[in-house]
Amino acid sequence: METQLIIGVMGGGSASTADIQAAYQLGALIAKQGWMLLNGGRNAGIMEASAKGARDHGGITVGILPDDTARRASRFIQIPILTGMGDARNYINVLTSHIVVACPGGAGTISEIALALKNNKQVILMNFDTGEIFDGYRTKGLLYAVNTPEEVIDTINSLIG
Amino acid sequence: METQLIIGVMGGGSASTADIQAAYQLGALIAKQGWMLLNGGRNAGIMEASAKGARDHGGITVGILPDDTARRASRFIQIPILTGMGDARNYINVLTSHIVVACPGGAGTISEIALALKNNKQVILMNFDTGEIFDGYRTKGLLYAVNTPEEVIDTINSLIG
Amino acid sequence: METQLIIGVMGGGSASTADIQAAYQLGALIAKQGWMLLNGGRNAGIMEASAKGARDHGGITVGILPDDTARRASRFIQIPILTGMGDARNYINVLTSHIVVACPGGAGTISEIALALKNNKQVILMNFDTGEIFDGYRTKGLLYAVNTPEEVIDTINSLIG
Amino acid sequence: METQLIIGVMGGGSASTADIQAAYQLGALIAKQGWMLLNGGRNAGIMEASAKGARDHGGITVGILPDDTARRASRFIQIPILTGMGDARNYINVLTSHIVVACPGGAGTISEIALALKNNKQVILMNFDTGEIFDGYRTKGLLYAVNTPEEVIDTINSLIG
Numbered sequence: 001m002e003t004q005l006i007i008g009v010m011g012g013g014s015a016s017t018a019d020i021q022a023a024y025q026l027g028a029l030i031a032k033q034g035w036m037l038l039n040g041g042r043n044a045g046i047m048e049a050s051a052k053g054a055r056d057h058g059g060i061t062v063g064i065l066p067d068d069t070a071r072r073a074s075r076f077i078q079i080p081i082l083t084g085m086g087d088a089r090n091y092i093n094v095l096t097s098h099i100v101v102a103c104p105g106g107a108g109t110i111s112e113i114a115l116a117l118k119n120n121k122q123v124i125l126m127n128f129d130t131g132e133i134f135d136g137y138r139t140k141g142l143l144y145a146v147n148t149p150e151e152v153i154d155t156i157n158s159l160i161g
Numbered sequence: 162m163e164t165q166l167i168i169g170v171m172g173g174g175s176a177s178t179a180d181i182q183a184a185y186q187l188g189a190l191i192a193k194q195g196w197m198l199l200n201g202g203r204n205a206g207i208m209e210a211s212a213k214g215a216r217d218h219g220g221i222t223v224g225i226l227p228d229d230t231a232r233r234a235s236r237f238i239q240i241p242i243l244t245g246m247g248d249a250r251n252y253i254n255v256l257t258s259h260i261v262v263a264c265p266g267g268a269g270t271i272s273e274i275a276l277a278l279k280n281n282k283q284v285i286l287m288n289f290d291t292g293e294i295f296d297g298y299r300t301k302g303l304l305y306a307v308n309t310p311e312e313v314i315d316t317i318n319s320l321i322g
Numbered sequence: 323m324e325t326q327l328i329i330g331v332m333g334g335g336s337a338s339t340a341d342i343q344a345a346y347q348l349g350a351l352i353a354k355q356g357w358m359l360l361n362g363g364r365n366a367g368i369m370e371a372s373a374k375g376a377r378d379h380g381g382i383t384v385g386i387l388p389d390d391t392a393r394r395a396s397r398f399i400q401i402p403i404l405t406g407m408g409d410a411r412n413y414i415n416v417l418t419s420h421i422v423v424a425c426p427g428g429a430g431t432i433s434e435i436a437l438a439l440k441n442n443k444q445v446i447l448m449n450f451d452t453g454e455i456f457d458g459y460r461t462k463g464l465l466y467a468v469n470t471p472e473e474v475i476d477t478i479n480s481l482i483g
Numbered sequence: 484m485e486t487q488l489i490i491g492v493m494g495g496g497s498a499s500t501a502d503i504q505a506a507y508q509l510g511a512l513i514a515k516q517g518w519m520l521l522n523g524g525r526n527a528g529i530m531e532a533s534a535k536g537a538r539d540h541g542g543i544t545v546g547i548l549p550d551d552t553a554r555r556a557s558r559f560i561q562i563p564i565l566t567g568m569g570d571a572r573n574y575i576n577v578l579t580s581h582i583v584v585a586c587p588g589g590a591g592t593i594s595e596i597a598l599a600l601k602n603n604k605q606v607i608l609m610n611f612d613t614g615e616i617f618d619g620y621r622t623k624g625l626l627y628a629v630n631t632p633e634e635v636i637d638t639i640n641s642l643i644g
Binding site for chain 2: 439453
Binding site: 325326328358382384386390392400401402403404405406407413414417418441 | 486487489519543545547551553561562563564565566567568574575578579602
């Protein structure tokens with residue numbers, strides 16, 4: 001039995017229309033590859049959009065929620081994990097993902113990028129300019145930056161290839 | 162879209178042959194009902210057996226692991242959630258489960274029964290005599306005790322019915 | 323530099339008058355021994371009483387709170403640790419304590435006894451009858467049962483002696 | 484009874500000599516102000532140095548450790564909190580601190596800055612250039628940048644004043 005690849009998709013609870021559309025498309029492509037999608041599980045922003053994209057295309061969606069109830073869970077999350085641990089769940093998000101994709105977001109998303117890199121996870125930034133702060137991790141082969149969902153998929157395929 | 166029922170199956174990392182067989186059978190019956198199985202995810206005891214039973218019968222299995230790697234994950238766990246949080250993950254086990262089934266186990270399993278009851282989750286003991294310590298929760302309709310996997314399924318069906 | 327002994331005092335958020343008085347007295351005796359007192363930090367029941375007892379006698383009090391704010395913290399807690407992790411903080415309570423004392427309580431307290439024993443911590447029950455469920459740990463020298471705060475102190479002194 | 488101010492000092496487990504000296508000095512000044520110092524608790528880098536500075540000047544030091552034992556705790560940490568939760572403890576670090584100071588560090592420190600800002604904590608960067616990534620939080624009055632331990636103290640005093 002082989003474990004399916006789990007792709008973590010991080011990003012803001014509020015997001016621009018373009019970012020929402022890209023997140024939906026990313027979720028769709030992840031599902032088409034036969035990979036699982038993991039995110040923060042809430043019914044908002046990048047989380048809702050990426051989960052909907054994956055579910056609309058038959059993918060499995062796992063949401064790691066900060067809450068102790070499912071009230072704020074996206075209905076496109078098939079497997080809602082209730083942590084009751086607030087933002088401490090960000091650590092679980094990155095540990096559980098084989099590869100992390102970061103869409104545009106605020107401090108929460110940046111904390112996930114940082115926790116992922118700290119724990120030697122590969123991170124792909126999609127349309128998200130984090131400046132020079134993580135440059136040391138680019139040279140280590142942990143951090144990648146692309147512009148489109150298609151390029152995310154290509155990068156993942158080259159990383160696991 | 163409807164969320165699938167998630168049944169948590171707790172129990173020892175080491176267990177008797179009879180308990181292992183009952184856990185396998187319980188996993189099988191949970192899968193046949195179309196429910197998801199959640200457990201502690203490790204490749205040992207009740208965890209391994211219940212996950213194998215569910216997977217052998219087409220069920221979805223979710224494991225909430227204490228570790229920050231998948232090294233000790235059961236290969237019958239389809240979705241390994243890596244918490245890196247040791248026994249603090251027991252809290253996630255019970256929050257995420259709609260109903261908790263406790264097979265025989267030691268202090269870890271007892272902590273899960275206690276955390277579940279504390280958080281108003283219904284708990285079904287299968288062949289596990291916990292004495293009188295949780296008696297107050299029986300009268301509240303939170304704690305049930307049965308002897309066979311079939312009775313567990315009947316109890317769950319009557320609780321959700 | 324030597325680390326001070328940290329005694330964890332667990333027990334219910336609601337408690338009888340007699341249990342409240344015993345918890346106060348226990349906190350007082352812990353402080354007089356020069357030990358730190360750790361508990362769940364809230365302004366209720368055994369937590370409030372044991373912290374007040376220790377502070378009234380010059381002790382250091384550490385509270386591991388379930389919340390992400392200090393609103394429900396006891397004012398007798400000198401060092402409020404805000405976990406924002408709900409009952410997952412019970413794991414921190416027992417790991418951080420060198421020895422755990424359990425006063426009467428409900429499922430939360432039982433979860434702490436169980437997590438402590440699972441992690442090889444010595445547990446002293448004070449006036450708390452947990453039945454036979456943890457008997458295996460008595461014979462391992464991990465579980466003790468006494469009736470008074472004075473006996474708790476004697477037991478701790480013999481354990482660390 | 485009044486709660487003492489808790490100042491969180493974050494920073495790398497390995498650090499330059501200049502940064503180590505500044506962290507020691509910062510710990511010393513925090514203690515002289517009568518504030519508690521909180522950090523990640525390990526016997527390395529900014530953690531060890533800031534704790535030593537505070538203890539050498541009579542301050543209380545609290546360490547929130549990632550481990551389930553005290554083996555890697557700094558001996559200058561008076562109150563070692565064992566979380567057993569790896570980097571999830573970063574969330575506790577920032578919640579528990581009234582104000583967070585970030586000394587130079589890597590991805591772990593950046594995750595703490597991000598988690599602090601996400602949770603509306605004021606953050607003071609000491610000699611740590613994080614680029615433009617957190618600029619939105621400067622304008623909200625949450626993020627400050629200074630060069631010396633003395634300026635950190637001045638900034639804290641103006642924030643609480």
